Amino acid sequence: MAAMCATAVENAAVYRFGERNTQDQTVLLSQKDSIYNLADEFDVSDFYELDKLDNAEALGVGKSMSCDRKDGNQLVLIVNGVDEPQAFFEHIKPIILVEGKDDHSSNEFRRFLSELPSQMKALNSNLKLSKLSSHISILGQNINKALSETWSRVFHDKEHDSISLFWREISSNYEGLQFSKRSLDIIGDEEFISELTQLEFLLKKELVTTDDKIIVNLQSLTNIYRKTGKNSQAYQTCKKLVSKLISSLLENSVKYDSTIVVMPLQQQTITMKINDDAKQGFSLTKRDSSTVFASANGCFSSQEDCLDSTSTCSGHGLCSKVGKCWKCVCSATQDSSTGRTTKWTGASCQKKDVSAEANLFLWTTVVLLFVFAAGIKLLVSCGNEELPGVLIAATVPTKKTM
Structure with a gap:
């Protein structure tokens, strides 16, 4: 499609x-x-x-x-x-x-x-x-x-x-x-x-x-x-x-x-x-004598049911036949004044699709946490590592004569 x-x-x-x-x-x-x-x-x-x-x-x-x-x-x-x-x-x-x-x-x-x-x-x-x-x-x-x-x-x-x-x-x-x-x-x-x-x-x-x-x-x-x-x-x-x-x-x-x-x-x-x-x-x-058979998930028995029940996909898409039923296929809209594009989702395309922003925020957070954890681990491992022999000898305590 x-x-x-x-x-x-x-x-x-x-x-x-x-x-x-x-x-x-x-x-x-x-x-x-x-x-x-x-x-x-x-x-x-x-x-x-x-x-x-x-x-x-x-x-x-x-x-x-x-x-x-x-x-x-x-x-x-x-x-x-x-x-x-x-x-x-x-x-x-x-x-x-x-x-x-x-x-x-x-x-x-x-x-x-x-x-x-x-x-x-x-x-x-x-x-x-x-x-x-x-x-x-x-x-x-x-x-x-x-x-x-x-x-x-x-x-x-x-x-x-x-x-x-x-x-x-x-x-x-x-x-x-x-x-x-x-x-x-x-x-x-x-x-x-x-x-x-x-x-x-x-x-x-x-x-x-x-x-x-x-x-x-x-x-x-x-x-x-x-x-x-x-x-x-x-x-x-x-x-x-x-x-x-x-x-x-x-x-x-x-x-x-x-x-x-x-x-x-x-x-x-x-x-x-x-x-x-x-x-x-x-x-x-x-009109089909059967009623909407799965409207909860946006699946309708006819295109008319889909159009009427979703208010023409809230103006954000088209009612299209997907498999054996009619569903809203959402499309993006662009604000002519700001030029900003908005994506829509939901059974009737009534919700703003923020999945891209959510995924970006999620994976950015995961990467930052991974980098932070790796940095802490690196610092801890450096603190626990034994000093070289020359440095150990240089730090051996000596008895002072009174």
Whole structure:
């Protein structure tokens, strides 16, 4: 596993494409204000007390009443595991930077995103959930049978390797000025290829009906980062390819009212939650029925359990699968003002790792004690050693005549 080192807690970035992208400046909002802004955008503000905003103008950020249309499909696209989320798109600025905090409240925004489908459904009983894959789900007035059948035929038919075919088409489209053939050939992560091909298929094809709410949760960049590291060519190429594909399909699209949320490496929105899974028969991701089986030693049955129980590893690491369970893999943080690096340990990376200082102090003390004891022993041995014969003769007492 690649060594992981985060220099600071980064801010999540929120982008809007289409008619709503009317703002030139990026605004930094607290996590609470960002949640309230998006809750108002996604029509789930009934779950929040909007009068408790830190900034009274936060609700209006990135919105224009003249461009406020409700007749299109609402797309919420979450991209996890991105270094420098504010620079994810080359020529598009985010409308909101969600302030990241190095404390136990750092997962509030992530929790809001994971609960968003459940809140949407709770406020509109006509909405039904259709899960197309682990990455893409649709909340709509009707379960789109045609779409589900198309999806199953295209992506789940083992006799036809559609994913490989679509991937070759994507590679050929981007090969040339934007990406070299060698850099694209490096990409071999099956989850990443599956995510990207499914995303392109959904956005390019006329598959959704009016007023559907599409929720896409891309996770594979986090896994590539964990395997290869932030500075690897594989990670940087995959990140750039996701950015290019999203912007090319959505920037000027009138079919979708798009909100793209880019999550930093320290935060991930892996599992989306939906109420009444058993009654509806559909879910974005069904949570493991077993409870945390060894939480005392930081071992969890699922990544969601790990993230929720450890507050995203206290903002000091990533929840990763180690053996048969999920654990926090801690990373170092660096204070941008002092430049001091702090290492973390513990089941949820909540404790400062002072093992290096402790070992240095211990072994320095042991060495000093050994040197002191050796010096005492040397002095004692020198005192007990017999003098040479010449010196003994010189010290023989003589009788003095009175």
